[in-house]
Amino acid sequence: MYSNMVTLQVMDTIFYEAQRQGRISFYLTTNGEEAINIASAAALTPDDIIFPQAIGFGKRVTYHGMLPKWLQYREPGVLLWRGFTVQEFANQCFGNGADYGKGRQMPIHYGSKKHNYVTVSSTIATQLPQAVGAAYSLKMDKKDACTVTYFGDGGTSEGDFHAALNFAAVMEAPVVFICRNNGWAISTPTSQQFRSDGIVVKGQAYGIRSIRVDGNDTLAMYSAVHAAREMAIKEHRPILIEALTYRVGHHSTSDDSTKYRPVGEIEQWRMARDPIARYRKWVEMNGWWSDEDESQLRIEARKQVLDAVQVAERVKKPPLAELFTDVYDQPPSNLCEQEKFLRNIVMKHPQDYPTDVPV
Amino acid sequence: MAKSVKELGKQWMISSFSKRGFSTACSTLKSSSSSSSTMEKQSGKSVNLFTAVNQALYIALETDPNAYLFGEDVSFGGVFRCSTGLADQFGSKRVFNTPLCEQGIVGFGIGLAAMGNRAIAEVQFADYIFPAFDQIVNEAAKFRYRSGNQFNCGGLTIRTPYGAVGHGGHYHSQSPESFFCQVPGLKVTFHSASIGALHVEVFILYLQSPAQAKVKVVIPRSPKQEKGLLLASIRDPNPVIFFEPKWLYRLAVEEVPEDDYMFPLSEAEVIRHGSDITLVGWGSQLAVMEQACVDAEKEGISCELIDLKTLIPWDKETVEASVRKTGRLLVSHEAPVTGGFGAEISASIMERCFSRLEAPVARTCGLDTPFPLVFEPFFMPTKNKILDAIKATVNY
Numbered sequence: 104m105y106s107n108m109v110t111l112q113v114m115d116t117i118f119y120e121a122q123r124q125g126r127i128s129f130y131l132t133t134n135g136e137e138a139i140n141i142a143s144a145a146a147l148t149p150d151d152i153i154f155p156q157a158i159g160f161g162k163r164v165t166y167h168g169m170l171p172k173w174l175q176y177r178e179p180g181v182l183l184w185r186g187f188t189v190q191e192f193a194n195q196c197f198g199n200g201a202d203y204g205k206g207r208q209m210p211i212h213y214g215s216k217k218h219n220y221v222t223v224s225s226t227i228a229t230q231l232p233q234a235v236g237a238a239y240s241l242k243m244d245k246k247d248a249c250t251v252t253y254f255g256d257g258g259t260s261e262g263d264f265h266a267a268l269n270f271a272a273v274m275e276a277p278v279v280f281i282c283r284n285n286g287w288a289i290s291t292p293t294s295q296q297f298r299s300d301g302i303v304v305k306g307q308a309y310g311i312r313s314i315r316v317d318g319n320d321t322l323a324m325y326s327a328v329h330a331a332r333e334m335a336i337k338e339h340r341p342i343l344i345e346a347l348t349y350r351v352g353h354h355s356t357s358d359d360s361t362k363y364r365p366v367g368e369i370e371q372w373r374m375a376r377d378p379i380a381r382y383r384k385w386v387e388m389n390g391w392w393s394d395e396d397e398s399q400l401r402i403e404a405r406k407q408v409l410d411a412v413q414v415a416e417r418v419k420k421p422p423l424a425e426l427f428t429d430v431y432d433q434p435p436s437n438l439c440e441q442e443k444f445l446r447n448i449v450m451k452h453p454q455d456y457p458t459d460v461p462v
Numbered sequence: 463m464a465k466s467v468k469e470l471g472k473q474w475m476i477s478s479f480s481k482r483g484f485s486t487a488c489s490t491l492k493s494s495s496s497s498s499s500t501m502e503k504q505s506g507k508s509v510n511l512f513t514a515v516n517q518a519l520y521i522a523l524e525t526d527p528n529a530y531l532f533g534e535d536v537s538f539g540g541v542f543r544c545s546t547g548l549a550d551q552f553g554s555k556r557v558f559n560t561p562l563c564e565q566g567i568v569g570f571g572i573g574l575a576a577m578g579n580r581a582i583a584e585v586q587f588a589d590y591i592f593p594a595f596d597q598i599v600n601e602a603a604k605f606r607y608r609s610g611n612q613f614n615c616g617g618l619t620i621r622t623p624y625g626a627v628g629h630g631g632h633y634h635s636q637s638p639e640s641f642f643c644q645v646p647g648l649k650v651t652f653h654s655a656s657i658g659a660l661h662v663e664v665f666i667l668y669l670q671s672p673a674q675a676k677v678k679v680v681i682p683r684s685p686k687q688e689k690g691l692l693l694a695s696i697r698d699p700n701p702v703i704f705f706e707p708k709w710l711y712r713l714a715v716e717e718v719p720e721d722d723y724m725f726p727l728s729e730a731e732v733i734r735h736g737s738d739i740t741l742v743g744w745g746s747q748l749a750v751m752e753q754a755c756v757d758a759e760k761e762g763i764s765c766e767l768i769d770l771k772t773l774i775p776w777d778k779e780t781v782e783a784s785v786r787k788t789g790r791l792l793v794s795h796e797a798p799v800t801g802g803f804g805a806e807i808s809a810s811i812m813e814r815c816f817s818r819l820e821a822p823v824a825r826t827c828g829l830d831t832p833f834p835l836v837f838e839p840f841f842m843p844t845k846n847k848i849l850d851a852i853k854a855t856v857n858y
């Protein structure tokens with residue numbers, strides 16, 4: 104878990120820099136929320152069903168019978184834990200031809216069928232009722248699995264959040280709702296988001312067993328999710344976990360959060376409550392980790408990410424034909440017509456079009 | 463719509479605005495001296511688009527103590543900096559953050575407006591207006607009609623940034639205007655043919671695009687337009703959805719009068735005169751169209767370019783008059799071509815000018831795909847696509 108947390112942190116740093124250098128168009132970090140990301144993912148996947156496999160550029164692990172997940176954009180660590188490689192992350196951020204989303208979405212909108220990680224949408228909270236529907240299906244099919252869905256404190260204000268909780272309770276769906284209560288929704292503090300005692304009471308109001316945990320405590324997070332999963336599947340019921348944390352980074356690369364919150368507050372969380380530093384103390388105390396391990400891990404992770412970025416940058420964009428596929432299962436006549444028309448235009452005015460998109 | 467409004471001319475100066483009653487009309491506007499905007503004392507100074515929005519919002523709040531401004535992240539200035547300084551100036555009871563809930567924002571705005579206030583609601587991106595669709599379509603649009611005009615929410619204005627930015631992908635690029643130009647359900651319920659009676663007005667500003675800035679084809683009045691149109695929307699006695707071209711928030715710069723002034727809604731403007739073909743567009747697309755006009759000119763084709771500004775109710779007369787003169791029409795918008803507002807314009811002009819048309823009406827629009835990140839340049843109705851369509855139409 105620890106090395107995944109560090110890798111996530113290193114990846115965030117380098118991708119963030121890549122955005123600053125104009126190499127990718129957008130990025131959003133998970134800084135400060137690494138524990139929620141990794142510990143929840145770890146708790147969800149029992150060791151006995153992991154079959155490691157080496158594929159492609161890096162180490163990749165394939166899983167069977169895993170838990171489908173409906174996610175938002177600040178949970179890449181879950182995917183990392185499941186074996187999505189740094190290269191795969193980089194491919195998505197560069198929107199290149201190897202991106203499973205075919206370059207159609209902004210950076211950080213990851214998705215991977217084989218990792219049961221449903222593709223991210225930018226719209227807040229829309230994934231929540233969908234996760235309930237998927238959970239209902241797992242229950243009907245008598246699968247030993249639940250769905251897990253993540254969202255922020257801001258997301259709990261959307262109608263979809265309330266619909267999802269109510270549906271989950273009434274349909275007795277095996278779904279684990281994980282709220283990352285990081286104090287902020289862009290510039291909006293939770294005091295302007297709701298006046299309830301956090302999220303946990305909302306779950307209870309809908310008749311859902313709910314628990315609040317310290318989201319920066321890796322072990323607490325792990326135990327909570329582990330127990331929630333058991334309960335959800337065995338007892339056919341939804342569980343809500345409110346993970347208290349803090350968004351240490353800016354909302355995204357489009358944001359400067361010092362405009363609306365004190366730098367001291369950010370620093371306090373970064374220095375004193377950093378989940379990685381806290382967890383490191385524990386693994387060190389157990390004699391499982393040393394300074395050498397640490398520097399070696401960081402050097403390796405850094406190299407891995409930098410290499411991935413360089414490779415991703417050189418891969419061509421998806422071919423033009425992919426503009427028209429997947430709108431429907433088969434392109435209807437209007438799209439066939441438009442593709443033909445577009446190809447003529449591109450031939451006629453090649454200077455108007457990017458050269459890295461194969462036509 | 464309001465004929466009287468048109469007669470007042472292109473620009474109105476107004477003195478003061480008080481609380482709007484339940485059924486105020488445009489004629490309550492007075493044309494006299496200007497108000498004092500203390501925030502941007504820079505008459506004649508060049509400002510960009512988001513500053514022009516900021517000025518308009520400032521004036522709207524200053525001239526009407528019952529005006530409120532709210533939405534996600536509005537307090538610290540908004541993600542596009544349009545409301546910078548306003549919470550400090552007018553207090554957190556009048557300028558405030560809402561919880562993250564678009565249906566809440568619009569529903570709250572309807573209630574606030576129904577009590578006679580001016581509710582200026584911001585939806586952070588037009589892509590996120592859909593959770594509020596029910597409140598807009600079934601509530602705001604029918605509030606007056608369904609009550610026999612006992613109630614209205616005319617004080618509601620929904621501002622929302624729309625359109626391509628070069629890297630927005632699916633959910634930071636869309637142009638959803640046509641959804642609001644044909645409120646589903648209305649046809650079934652009451653008025654099968656009265657789109658013009660809808661209480662939702664949709665209009666978009668046009669401004670110069672970065673590409674245009676490069677080739678120096680300037681339509682330099684854009685932030686000025688924004689300010690005048692936004693103030694007119696806020697004060698219009700009907701709910702208005704006001705789409706702002708986010709690509710141009712920083713890019714479009716021009717001199718904006720510091721005064722309190724408005725441009726009439728539902729009045730199209732011929733921004734370039736010509737005789738061979740009429741081009742109709744709105745928002746940031748106009749800049750691209752202007753470039754195509756310039757290039758067509760070089761090849762001896764004289765284009766007339768019209769900024770429609772308001773889509774519902776739209777100024778058919780101006781477009782019709784132009785097409786009667788040129789005999790040809792091209793409509794262009796970023797939204798997908800199928801079911802876009804271009805179809806409505808095309809059909810209406812076909813009905814009115816069939817015998818005068820010398821070629822089929824051309825549409826150069828977005829493709830019928832979701833808005834794609836890396837394929838954005840292919841998706842867009844570019845200058846050369848428009849230029850080709852102009853030539854094909856003229857040589858039909």
Ligand SMILES: Cc1ncc(C[n+]2csc(CCOP(=O)(O)OP(=O)(O)O)c2C)c(N)n1
Nearest residue numbers: 177225226227255256257258287288289590
């Ligand atoms: C429906 C919708 N409305 C608005 C937005 C714009 N937006 C993107 S992130 C965000 C804040 C989300 O805050 P929160 O749910 O607390 O998650 P966090 O970013 O803190 O992880 C907003 C308002 C959006 N993506 N979708």
